[in-house]
Amino acid sequence: MTARRARRPAPIVVEGDSGSISIQPDARMDLYSTFRVGGTADFLVRVADESDVLLAMQWADDHNLPVTVFGGGSNMLVADHGIRGLVLVVRKPGRDVAAELELLDEDSDAVTISVPAAAPLTWLGREASQRGWAGMTWAVGLPGNVGGATVNNAGAHGTEFKDALVGLRLIEDGRRLVDRDREWLSPEYRMTRLKAGGNPKRDVVTRVTLQLERGDADALRAEAEQHAEYRHATQPTGKCAGSIFKNPPGDFSGRLIEELGLKGTRVGGAQVSPIHANFIVNEEDATAADIVGLIELVQARVAEATGTELHTEIERVGEWNQ
Ligand SMILES: Cc1cc2nc3c(=O)[nH]c(=O)nc-3n(C[C@H](O)[C@H](O)[C@H](O)COP(=O)(O)OP(=O)(O)OC[C@H]3O[C@@H](n4cnc5c(N)ncnc54)[C@H](O)[C@@H]3O)c2cc1C
Numbered sequence: 001m002t003a004r005r006a007r008r009p010a011p012i013v014v015e016g017d018s019g020s021i022s023i024q025p026d027a028r029m030d031l032y033s034t035f036r037v038g039g040t041a042d043f044l045v046r047v048a049d050e051s052d053v054l055l056a057m058q059w060a061d062d063h064n065l066p067v068t069v070f071g072g073g074s075n076m077l078v079a080d081h082g083i084r085g086l087v088l089v090v091r092k093p094g095r096d097v098a099a100e101l102e103l104l105d106e107d108s109d110a111v112t113i114s115v116p117a118a119a120p121l122t123w124l125g126r127e128a129s130q131r132g133w134a135g136m137t138w139a140v141g142l143p144g145n146v147g148g149a150t151v152n153n154a155g156a157h158g159t160e161f162k163d164a165l166v167g168l169r170l171i172e173d174g175r176r177l178v179d180r181d182r183e184w185l186s187p188e189y190r191m192t193r194l195k196a197g198g199n200p201k202r203d204v205v206t207r208v209t210l211q212l213e214r215g216d217a218d219a220l221r222a223e224a225e226q227h228a229e230y231r232h233a234t235q236p237t238g239k240c241a242g243s244i245f246k247n248p249p250g251d252f253s254g255r256l257i258e259e260l261g262l263k264g265t266r267v268g269g270a271q272v273s274p275i276h277a278n279f280i281v282n283e284e285d286a287t288a289a290d291i292v293g294l295i296e297l298v299q300a301r302v303a304e305a306t307g308t309e310l311h312t313e314i315e316r317v318g319e320w321n322q
Contacts (some may be wrong), residue, residue: 026042047092053088068197074241090204110214147208168205169205187267199317239282256306265297268286
């Protein structure tokens with residue numbers, strides 16, 4: 001570990017009108033994805049605010065580099081060959097997201113709030129419940145950030161991020177700060193127009209606006225804790241990226257996989273979780289190729305036995321063909 005650090009190239013500091021960003025060459029991407037696999041990114045920058053995003057996108061344009069956007073990296077599978085260009089991570093240590101929550105409007109029934117994309121989703125779930133704002137209890141215990149949840153239209157327990165979403169603020173095409181409404185985002189089951197485009201991306205979400213009904217704080221807190229406990233009891237806690245496959249209409253991918261006896265199946269260091277069949281865990285120093293091999297094995301076995309085609313929910317990023 002020390003040897004790795006010693007060989008790390010020095011960061012490139014880019015000065016802008018309202019601050020500077022530090023760009024790390026040859027950055028280890030296993031540190032930025034919950035699967036804990038993948039090669040290095042040519043360059044990586046962690047951004048704190050909108051001016052950082054603009055500066056980073058300008059630097060990438062000046063150097064003709066594609067940009068791959070990361071939130072919490074909890075839905076990403078990074079290629080073993082790494083990621084070419086710049087990885088822009090919308091989270092920076094030391095940022096006080098609680099201080100950045102803005103109350104835009106309120107009446108006796110509901111509140112309208114603005115939240116930074118960098119805010120952890122589970123924090124938002126807890127904070128909203130504690131304040132007696134309903135509609136976010138499902139988010140407690142989910143990894144990732146508000147920006148990633150917006151792009152993925154994350155959800156659980158019958159609720160989706162879109163249910164509370166009013167609009168979003170983003171840096172569009174790497175240069176314009178614009179406000180868009182929910183209809184523009186076109187959210188569907190684990191899909192939006194920003195997700196459909198995949199990576200590299202030129203649009204970076206910086207804030208979202210949510211409308212939440214008022215509720216009883218004690219009841220909301222209890223509901224949130226119940227959801228978190230259920231998650232803890234039914235899902236693996238190791239290195240993974242959540243549900244691997246979307247649920248086919250009217251069924252559950254986990255049920256189909258479990259019924260075929262595939263729990264515990266391995267390819268290299270990757271294993272179908274013995275706890276939840278729709279999770280693949282990086283059990284023993286898996287490579288991204290192991291995980292893809294296991295995904296394809298499961299897809300083939302399910303298609304063969306049931307005729308159902310399973311589509312992945314996770315996103316593959318980086319350089320896969322070499
Ligand atoms: C243990 C575990 C359990 C999970 N359970 C669930 C679940 O119950 N329900 C569910 O829906 N998901 C679940 N997930 C998946 C994941 O946590 C969610 O999809 C989460 O919302 C992704 O957020 P993220 O910040 O990690 O996004 P990332 O994985 O970093 O990125 C996801 C996508 O969003 C884009 N993106 C991220 N931030 C921005 C931004 N600011 N601007 C533009 N694009 C951006 C990325 O480019 C990428 O396309 C689980 C994951 C794990 C590890």
